[in-house]
Amino acid sequence: MTQPDIPCALSERVAAYARERRLSPPTLARWQAWPEEDKAALLVLARELQLNENHLRDFLDWLEEIAVRDRCRVADLLTAPAIQQPLTAHTARSEKLKGVKEALRKIRYPRLSRLEADLRAAVKALDLGRQVRISFPPALEGDAITVTLTARNVRELADCLTRLHQRIEDGRMQKVFDLLDQA
Amino acid sequence: MEPYRPHEILIEQGEENAAVVRRALAQLPDVPVRIVEREWERHTKLSSEGDPFAAGKRRLLFTRQRAPALHYCPAGTPGLVCCNYLVISLISNCPMDCSYCFLQEYLANNPTLKVCTNVEEVLAAVAAVVDRHPQRHFRVGTGELSDSLALDPLLGFSRNLVPFFAARPNVLLELKTKSDCVDELLYLDPKDRVVVSWSLTPPDIVDSEEHRTAPFAARLEAARRVQAAGYKVGFHLDPLIEYPDWEAGYRETVARMLAAVELRRIAWISLGSLRLTPALRTTIRRRFPHTRVLSGEQVPCIDGKWRTFQALRVHMYRTIRGWIQEAAPQVPLYLCMETAAVWAKVFGHTPACDRDVARVLTGPHLSPPVAG
Numbered sequence: 001m002t003q004p005d006i007p008c009a010l011s012e013r014v015a016a017y018a019r020e021r022r023l024s025p026p027t028l029a030r031w032q033a034w035p036e037e038d039k040a041a042l043l044v045l046a047r048e049l050q051l052n053e054n055h056l057r058d059f060l061d062w063l064e065e066i067a068v069r070d071r072c073r074v075a076d077l078l079t080a081p082a083i084q085q086p087l088t089a090h091t092a093r094s095e096k097l098k099g100v101k102e103a104l105r106k107i108r109y110p111r112l113s114r115l116e117a118d119l120r121a122a123v124k125a126l127d128l129g130r131q132v133r134i135s136f137p138p139a140l141e142g143d144a145i146t147v148t149l150t151a152r153n154v155r156e157l158a159d160c161l162t163r164l165h166q167r168i169e170d171g172r173m174q175k176v177f178d179l180l181d182q183a
Numbered sequence: 184m185e186p187y188r189p190h191e192i193l194i195e196q197g198e199e200n201a202a203v204v205r206r207a208l209a210q211l212p213d214v215p216v217r218i219v220e221r222e223w224e225r226h227t228k229l230s231s232e233g234d235p236f237a238a239g240k241r242r243l244l245f246t247r248q249r250a251p252a253l254h255y256c257p258a259g260t261p262g263l264v265c266c267n268y269l270v271i272s273l274i275s276n277c278p279m280d281c282s283y284c285f286l287q288e289y290l291a292n293n294p295t296l297k298v299c300t301n302v303e304e305v306l307a308a309v310a311a312v313v314d315r316h317p318q319r320h321f322r323v324g325t326g327e328l329s330d331s332l333a334l335d336p337l338l339g340f341s342r343n344l345v346p347f348f349a350a351r352p353n354v355l356l357e358l359k360t361k362s363d364c365v366d367e368l369l370y371l372d373p374k375d376r377v378v379v380s381w382s383l384t385p386p387d388i389v390d391s392e393e394h395r396t397a398p399f400a401a402r403l404e405a406a407r408r409v410q411a412a413g414y415k416v417g418f419h420l421d422p423l424i425e426y427p428d429w430e431a432g433y434r435e436t437v438a439r440m441l442a443a444v445e446l447r448r449i450a451w452i453s454l455g456s457l458r459l460t461p462a463l464r465t466t467i468r469r470r471f472p473h474t475r476v477l478s479g480e481q482v483p484c485i486d487g488k489w490r491t492f493q494a495l496r497v498h499m500y501r502t503i504r505g506w507i508q509e510a511a512p513q514v515p516l517y518l519c520m521e522t523a524a525v526w527a528k529v530f531g532h533t534p535a536c537d538r539d540v541a542r543v544l545t546g547p548h549l550s551p552p553v554a555g
Contacts, residue, residue, distance in 0.1 A: 030468075
């Protein structure tokens with residue numbers, strides 16, 4: 001005789017997921033300490049994205065930090081359109097994970113994300129071509145930008161330098177440096 | 184502020200008659216006492232259950248200090264501007280329990296609250312250094328591994344420290360605190376050689392994150408009292424914590440701080456962004472799961488510590504510098520544990536060398552150096 005299909009208690013399902021993905025005891029304990037609705041919402045997300053220990057720890061960190069800062073519930077955060085959109089998109093799991101993490105990072109780091117977006121837009125507006133690449137320090141910590149030129153011959157190099165020189169002369173490059181300072 | 188009361192007092196064998204031990208025992212007659220061997224903590228397996236760091240704070244060990252007396256402040260990290268600060272550690276660990284405190288990580292393996300029994304010997308060793316270099320100015324603090332004053336009602340170390348430093352024209356002592364324990368100081372003459380300084384965060388951060396410290400208003404009242412008794416005062420807006428209402432919180436903090444004391448008797452004000460190592464972040468999460476200090480937009484920096492991302496913390500520094508300099512333009516202001524680039528963005532210049540910062544801070548308070 002088979003046992004009737006009784007739905008497991010939530011904490012048992014979380015523990016089962018932890019066993020399946022070999023989560024560490026501290027990570028599991030942290031998750032289990034959450035309110036039921038938050039715990040359940042993260043379980044849905046974890047199952048969908050097959051989160052491993054490292055990803056799950058990032059999610060726990062960011063979700064707890066946002067919930068404290070914005071005085072909101074994790075369950076509400078995870079069901080918000082910004083998270084649901086990449087989660088329900090018809091894309092590969094790795095793409096979904098990338099999309100959800102990016103969306104959550106924007107909520108966790110709103111000003112830093114905005115500044116990064118502004119800088120990307122400012123660099124794009126410079127229209128330097130594909131052979132000139134401008135990059136910024138990780139997390140914008142520091143005040144130096146890196147300019148990489150790719151050239152197959154002297155003419156290409158001269159073109160790159162001319163474009164750069166023009167952007168310096170017309171003040172548009174200065175705007176990129178100025179933006180780095182604006183929070 | 185609640186007076187400190189340990190669960191147990193441990194005394195290293197042979198130190199039972201030290202003045203500080205006798206004073207403490209007289210004040211805590213009903214706390215259990217045990218005599219223990221030298222280096223007891225190193226030879227004892229302490230429980231790792233529950234919260235060993237908090238348990239360590241409740242275990243008071245009197246022990247002889249054998250390590251060198253004077254150290255450079257560890258804030259002097261390569262790549263960061265340093266203010267040439269020296270520290271004396273007469274106490275290790277702190278009766279207070281701020282959620283962001285670095286001691287949680289730094290003293291994780293030896294959390295017992297330890298008090299030095301041979302303070303006279305320690306000060307003699309300090310004298311041997313500072314008296315040998317009368318041409319140099321020294322700035323020395325006792326608030327690195329503990330709060331400088333929180334245990335003063337119990338231990339009375341200010342009675343040793345203030346007269347010692349008051350007698351030395353080339354040294355400035357800083358007593359750094361989040362307490363209001365200043366009664367002992369009021370009967371001593373600092374002769375302008377002692378700065379009592381308070382770490383301040385906005386009142387709601389004090390209430391939620393700085394456990395067992397004096398309330399914000401009590402700190403300012405204590406500052407007013409010591410200033411009236413002849414001490415110079417200092418303030419440290421450190422850690423500077425970024426949270427949704429930081430601007431309103433720090434505006435109020437600066438306004439109340441500057442209104443509480445005579446501006447010309449403020450020795451210095453420092454600003455320092457909250458900085459947390461990855462290990463400390465993990466510890467904070469475990470010990471204070473509802474803390475707000477981890478929720479700012481913090482990122483890893485060149486020294487491996489997490490701080491509010493540069494553009495935002497520069498904005499915070501500039502905003503607060505503006506308020507302070509508008510009301511008190513003459514007060515020396517400096518940054519703690521920041522890069523030269525951040526100094527330049529905040530003040531428009533970078534100190535030429537570390538000694539520049541130290542000179543700006545000690546210059547107005549010490550007599551000109553003796554030629555030598």
